[in-house]
Amino acid sequence: MGNTNxxxxxxxxxxxQTRGQTxxxxxxxxxxxxxxxxxxxxxxxxxxxxFHEGDPCGGVHCIEHGLVGIRKMNAGGDEILLRLSHPGxxxxxxxxxxxxxxxxxxxxxxxxxICSIDEATVRKLLSMNPSLGLRFLRHAAEDLNAAEEMxxxxxxxxxxxxxxxxxxxxxxxxxxxxKNGEMTLELPLSRQDMAAMIGIRPExxxxxxxxxxxxxxxxxxxxxxxxxNLSGLLDELEIPDGL
Amino acid sequence: MGNTNxxxxxxxxxxxQTRGQTxxxxxxxxxxxxxxxxxxxxxxxxxxxxFHEGDPCGGVHCIEHGLVGIRKMNAGGDEILLRLSHPGxxxxxxxxxxxxxxxxxxxxxxxxxICSIDEATVRKLLSMNPSLGLRFLRHAAEDLNAAEEMxxxxxxxxxxxxxxxxxxxxxxxxxxxxKNGEMTLELPLSRQDMAAMIGIRPExxxxxxxxxxxxxxxxxxxxxxxxxNLSGLLDELEIPDGL
DNA sequence: GTCCCTGCTTGATTGCGGTCAAGGTGCTTT
DNA sequence: AAAGCACCTTGACCGCAATCAAGCAGGGAC
Numbered sequence: 333m334g335n336t337n338x339x340x341x342x343x344x345x346x347x348x349q350t351r352g353q354t355x356x357x358x359x360x361x362x363x364x365x366x367x368x369x370x371x372x373x374x375x376x377x378x379x380x381x382x383f384h385e386g387d388p389c390g391g392v393h394c395i396e397h398g399l400v401g402i403r404k405m406n407a408g409g410d411e412i413l414l415r416l417s418h419p420g421x422x423x424x425x426x427x428x429x430x431x432x433x434x435x436x437x438x439x440x441x442x443x444x445x446i447c448s449i450d451e452a453t454v455r456k457l458l459s460m461n462p463s464l465g466l467r468f469l470r471h472a473a474e475d476l477n478a479a480e481e482m483x484x485x486x487x488x489x490x491x492x493x494x495x496x497x498x499x500x501x502x503x504x505x506x507x508x509x510x511k512n513g514e515m516t517l518e519l520p521l522s523r524q525d526m527a528a529m530i531g532i533r534p535e536x537x538x539x540x541x542x543x544x545x546x547x548x549x550x551x552x553x554x555x556x557x558x559x560x561n562l563s564g565l566l567d568e569l570e571i572p573d574g575l
Numbered sequence: 576m577g578n579t580n581x582x583x584x585x586x587x588x589x590x591x592q593t594r595g596q597t598x599x600x601x602x603x604x605x606x607x608x609x610x611x612x613x614x615x616x617x618x619x620x621x622x623x624x625x626f627h628e629g630d631p632c633g634g635v636h637c638i639e640h641g642l643v644g645i646r647k648m649n650a651g652g653d654e655i656l657l658r659l660s661h662p663g664x665x666x667x668x669x670x671x672x673x674x675x676x677x678x679x680x681x682x683x684x685x686x687x688x689i690c691s692i693d694e695a696t697v698r699k700l701l702s703m704n705p706s707l708g709l710r711f712l713r714h715a716a717e718d719l720n721a722a723e724e725m726x727x728x729x730x731x732x733x734x735x736x737x738x739x740x741x742x743x744x745x746x747x748x749x750x751x752x753x754k755n756g757e758m759t760l761e762l763p764l765s766r767q768d769m770a771a772m773i774g775i776r777p778e779x780x781x782x783x784x785x786x787x788x789x790x791x792x793x794x795x796x797x798x799x800x801x802x803x804n805l806s807g808l809l810d811e812l813e814i815p816d817g818l
Numbered sequence: 819g820t821c822c823c824t825g826c827t828t829g830a831t832t833g834c835g836g837t838c839a840a841g842g843t844g845c846t847t848t
Numbered sequence: 849a850a851a852g853c854a855c856c857t858t859g860a861c862c863g864c865a866a867t868c869a870a871g872c873a874g875g876g877a878c
Contacts, residue, residue, distance in 0.1 A: 480657055488774065
């Protein structure tokens with residue numbers, strides 16, 4: 333805020349704040365310079381689409397700043413929000429590797445700066461520096477974990493439990509612990525996006541929130557969530573009756 | 576059948592029939608010889624567990640022969656069948672890379688021969704031959720695709736559509752096309768395993784099957800499925816009313 | 819100001835799939 | 849042959865979440 337705006341400006345990878353946390357941190361200075369040359373950066377406003385499901389995939393996209401939602405929809409038009417991607421995350425590397433079209437879409441959820449690195453450059457880097465591939469592999473492994481966990485949950489747990497789980501996951505990045513198990517969240521998501529994350533309708537999200545209010549599990553005002561006692565949330569995960 | 580049985584015999588990677596289709600096909604002869612030394616093989620009977628969720632992960636497992644189901648269960652004891660793994664597939668590479676415990680379990684669904692390759696050998700190979708890592712990366716990418724697809728479906732589609740989709744997926748490997756859109760499947764799965772693949776109860780699977788019979792979408796006898804017309808199956812995918 | 823639009827909430831109703839309970843079938847064991 | 853045991857099917861019932869419909873709250877355009 334209060335800063336000058338850069339549109340389509342060329343950013344510098346060497347001074348990129350997220351560099352230490354990304355897969356690209358394994359690159360040498362020479363290699364990083366290649367990225368610098370081969371990339372193009374752009375700003376996106378909330379709601380703008382970075383790539384669509386089905387688009388040809390001509391490279392990978394690295395988030396310098398902001399927040400991006402990865403969405404996927406089925407033939408009937410129903411959409412779910414698969415995950416959130418943060419500064420330092422690289423998107424689209426998977427379709428890129430398989431040579432496929434994108435199989436999900438990416439949309440800016442906050443004002444974001446995205447650097448796109450073209451295909452030739454990435455291929456060259458992958459062959460030059462094997463560590464880069466291993467870094468991507470580890471990243472893919474984590475995503476796979478999360479996706480399988482999600483599949484399990486939406487198949488077996490009721491909505492209350494799934495929502496409690498979501499809040500606990502979001503806590504890692506957006507939560508702030510208080511004393512005595514208190515916790516406060518400042519979410520980057522609208523209600524309907526939360527609904528899309530656990531695969532339910534906005535109406536059901538609304539009812540679940542009210543239900544959490546009534547049982548004093550969590551209190552919601554706007555995008556701020558207050559959890560009086562973490563153990564209350566944890567209890568929700570184990571509802572499916574005493575095994 | 577009618578063959579001699581090998582228990583814990585040492586198999587030879589050079590003559591392994593699946594070699595051409597695996598990630599290991601990128602290895603040189605010297606490297607393959609390392610695998611040969613560093614591995615140990617075992618037979619498993621149907622129902623036997625190869626590794627459990629939570630087990631420490633001391634290497635990777637390669638399927639030489641047979642069929643393996645990858646399962647995952649939640650705290651309440653509900654279990655889903657995430658995917659089937661076939662000869663040539665390597666299992667457990669993901670937990671291996673992250674240094675985590677296994678986060679799902681693997682169980683033989685047919686008599687199977689599994690070769691386990693110890694940690695030190697795999698790490699050495701990964702650093703010697705960068706292509707190996709990229710192969711695993713591509714494999715992970717495919718699994719991720721499937722997992723996200725599954726998450727989307729179980730969140731948005733009714734049981735009939737999910738089951739139809741499952742049959743269509745199984746068609747690729749177990750189906751045989753006839754004339755006029757006819758199709759026959761010889762499934763390797765029990766009904767309850769099919770139920771576990773789409774995250775429903777056996778009773779619901781039973782009812783869905785009957786419903787398919789009644790509407791002449793597919794006919795089931797034991798593990799054999801006959802589909803009189805593929806388009807009937809395809810129609811099921813688009814139920815969620817005309818958008 | 820009014821209008822419109824999007825996001826959110828609430829209520830009434832429905833129906834899908836889970837649960838519980840009771841058989842049936844085929845295979846192995848003894 | 850009888851018993852035991854998976855696996856599967858069927859019926860009756862119920863509850864959760866989707867659906868349909870209406871209304872509210874906030875924000876921007878004009």
